Amino acid sequence: MELLELTDADDPRLDDYRGLTDTALRRIAEPEGGLYIAESAKVIERAVVAGHRPRSVMVQRRWVDGIRSIMADHDVPVYVVPDAVAEAVAGFAVHRGALASMHRPALPSVASVVADARLVLILADIGDHANIGAAFRAAAGLGADAVLVSPGCADPLYRRSVRVSMGTVFQVPWTRMPDWKSSVDALRDEAIATTALALDERAVPLRDFVRERPERVALMMGSEGDGLSAEALALADHVVTIPMSGGVDSLNVASAAAVALWALGEE
Template identity: 80%
Template sequence: MELIDVTSAADPRLDDFRALTDTALRAVSEPAGGLYIAESAKVIERAVRAGHRPRSVMVQRRWVDGIRSLLSEHDVPVYVVPDEVAEAVTGFAVHRGALASMHRPPLHSVADVVAGASLVLILEGIGDHTNIGAAFRAAAGLGADAVLVSPRCADPLYRRSVRVSMGTVFQVPWTRITDWDAAVADLRAADIRLAALALRDDAVSLDAYAKNRPERVALMMGSEGEGLSADALASADAIVTIPMTGGVDSLNVAAAAAVALWAMKP
């Protein structure tokens, strides 16, 4: 690790961290260059422990000691900047002290990720990074063995997703589905049954389904606006709904994922 003082926001060595506002990156599914941003010492620590490789770090001086303890054995430049430089570069107040530019690990195949899994969460078409992060946190905390995300899902490694997940995107094995039919074939080959969470007249209630849950099951969750696609619903072995009261027909997708995962726990 090499500590380097940087006093100008225009310094090109800080380009990895430049203009990271949600507006600038929200529409980007996979940031260019195969990188993602880990924000805060805790998230950086979890990423490094998961085997992810840092490319560079920008840190405010008062947070240097914490970063030194995390990255002392890594060959990585650590740019030490004043608070005003950090804010000018990123476009927001960096309250957590440190940002790391991390190399993205290669994604594994669906078959590899679900091998041996008994409980899988599938997220389809969910564009909100906060919901993605919250769903990953639920998956980690409630015992999901793997998460699959569709091509139109927001990026689990986007900095807001990572932050909301509290770094659990580094704990739960996951990958991105590239072809739905191929993914379903891989799930079938692993003897995983598909349960679609949806509002339909023929849906079985979650508690009833959980009482006789398959030994291996994947819970499919769609976006709050459109719900699951026709292809996802057609591939389901069961349509499941969470019984609601108070005139409310559904929960936020991350909350629904948490409820469904909890119900599926052995």
Template identity: 55%
Template sequence: MHIISVTELDSSQHPGLDDYLNLTDVALRKKLEPAGGLYLAESEKVIARAIAAGHRPRSLLTQPKFLEQAERLLAKWPETPVYVAAEELLTELTGYRMHRGVIAAMHRPEPTDPGELLQNAHTVLVLENIVDHTNVGAAFRNAAALGADAVLVSEECADPLYRRSVRVSMGTVLQIPWARLPNWQRAGELFRLHGFETVALALDPQAIPIREYAAKRAPRVALMLGTEGHGLSRAALQTADQTVIIPMQHGVDSLNVAATSAVALYALLNEI
């Protein structure tokens, strides 16, 4: 048996529960996001990926029937506090029903330097100001599945390590390298320094079909996608070396940003 620190709960009044108690995602970000803070990982698969990525668990919350999952997950971290409670108390604690057995508070890793990330990359996905955590998580999953080397997110983009982003990505946000970009002036210089051609998905008269671009793509490409409502900002578009589109039919002008990332990355990485 690996777990050596199991605490059975009969109320929410325990100092170790502060990481879980009545915290909405927004409150979690404001209170705990700074470097050296934490994030929440939910389900055995996601927590296992977090630990495999070298992230250290801070504590784990579960029901008695899922203790075997907790034991497997914490084989290398047996000193990690494990809090066990009935489903009703867990719902009261977290504010939602826990369907995936276990949830862990993980120590957030130090931010990655975007320049270091770009040094050995060839195809990266850039997400600007996307506010929906589901879209962020889905885009990360697409990037990992289709073979992108890394994901870069703008300063105002939703946190990839939010619980919902992590869950929707199936933990791939913990596998694919990512970093936050500085403002676009500095970001543009960074891409140029590392030999990247910046390619924007945008409804622009000068845009060419993504398949046409893919046939003659540059060796290093940063594929830029913008926010759900208005797309890429003017500053981002001014940074772009090329604009591309995914041709649409039946009067539809664009796809959801997560779907767009899948189609565009497939085109760039599979030469369709």
């Protein structure tokens, strides 16, 4: 670890952290293999413990000691900056003191991620990064063994996703599905029943499904607006719904995932 004091917001060494509110700029800036940004000492530590490789750290002066202990064994530059520089570079107030530029690890295959899983969460075409993070946190806290994300799903390693998940994106095994058919085939090869949570005429109440649930289940959650696609529903072995009252037809996707994971994990 090399501590470097930087006071110029235009310093090119800070380019990994520049304009983080613009995802298009982030894509342009990423090196081969890609980067993601871990925010806060707690999240950075979880990423490092999970084996992810840091490229650099930008930290405000008062947070240096916490980062020093995390990065002590890593040969990376740690850029120590004034608060105003951190905000000018990132485009927002960096309240949690530190941002780390991390190399993205290679994603494993669907088959390897679900090989020993009893309960899998599938996130399909969910566009809100906060919902992705909250769903991962529910998966970690409620006993899911793995998470799969569809090709059109938002990035679990986007800064907001990681932050909302409280770093649990590094805790639960996950990967991105290359396509629906081959991924569902991989689940069926493992005798994992694909189970869609959807408002559909085939749907049975969650409590009824839980009573006779298959030994291994993959719970499919659809996007915030349109729900699961016709393709995903057609591939589902089962369709379940959470009965609602009070004139409400459904829950937020992360809340629904938490309810269903809790119910399935109880059996």
